[in-house]
Amino acid sequence: MPHGLPRKIRVLVADDQTLVRTGFRVILEAEDDIEVVAEADTGTEAIRQSELTSPDVILMDIRMPELDGLAATEQILRRPDPPTIVVLTTFDQNEYVYRALHAGAAGFLLKDAPSSRLIAAVRAAATGDSLIEPSITRRLLERFAAPAPSTGPPPELAALTDRELDVLRLIARGLSNAEIAADLFVAETTVKTHVARILTKLGIRDRVQAVVLAYRTGFAPRDSP
Structure with missing residues (x-):
């Protein structure tokens, strides 16, 4: 090249x-x-x-x-x-x-x-x-995950800030960084920083594991759009 x-x-x-x-x-x-x-x-x-x-x-x-x-x-x-x-x-x-x-x-x-x-x-x-295709994500996780009812963030997510919880919720809906940035009215670089911090704090490898965790803990409801 x-x-x-x-x-x-x-x-x-x-x-x-x-x-x-x-x-x-x-x-x-x-x-x-x-x-x-x-x-x-x-x-x-x-x-x-x-x-x-x-x-x-x-x-x-x-x-x-x-x-x-x-x-x-x-x-x-x-x-x-x-x-x-x-x-x-x-x-x-x-x-x-x-x-x-x-x-x-x-x-x-x-x-x-x-x-x-x-x-x-x-x-x-x-x-x-x-x-991540949102419809496929829900289909998979609703079948295999076991979310429990929750009135607030589950203990597994206690280390996350409110804004990081907002980002995680949108990740669980299958949104890309650019789509999350548009939804939250922030720069895409800011979203990337939040995602990196979420992964580090939760000790997980990637955003797919973040989606799985969000559903497994009940943070992402099964009827999430």
Whole structure:
């Protein structure tokens, strides 16, 4: 790449369906700031290509031969400075997606999502601002989490300030940093600072874990919009 130009987001697409991989490649490489550096049709190959190409973001299917996406995700994320992994899913894979999030995946995307969401998810993942589909988040967490009624912030969130609680509530709704900034009438950099402090205070890895915690403690109601 010529000197002075920003580095492109490097993406690895892991899916056992050739048409899916090809479609994602065509969509992503039409963008000036994204390049697909490798493809993989098994979990084992995803691990190998991740080591060979050092992608920034991996789009990881769950159901693949040899080694599934869950096991591949776990192995890849054990390495120092791993890429960000976004799980590819369908509505009939709730159990797998929930396990993938606990394995360390940064988010999940429907395979039939519009191209604009795919591009947005890759860009968000590359900056640490995972794009989480609110409807899928609620569907998953309402099934697997066990929130208890609460009249105020649960004890697990006692270290957070009122503004940090506001940010966490919006994170739980699936909003991006930019959307939270607009909702709270603050700068996006301010939101990023709040998110970083929330993760540090709660001792969690990423905003996906923050969503899970918000639902598990009952802080985010099940009918949250």
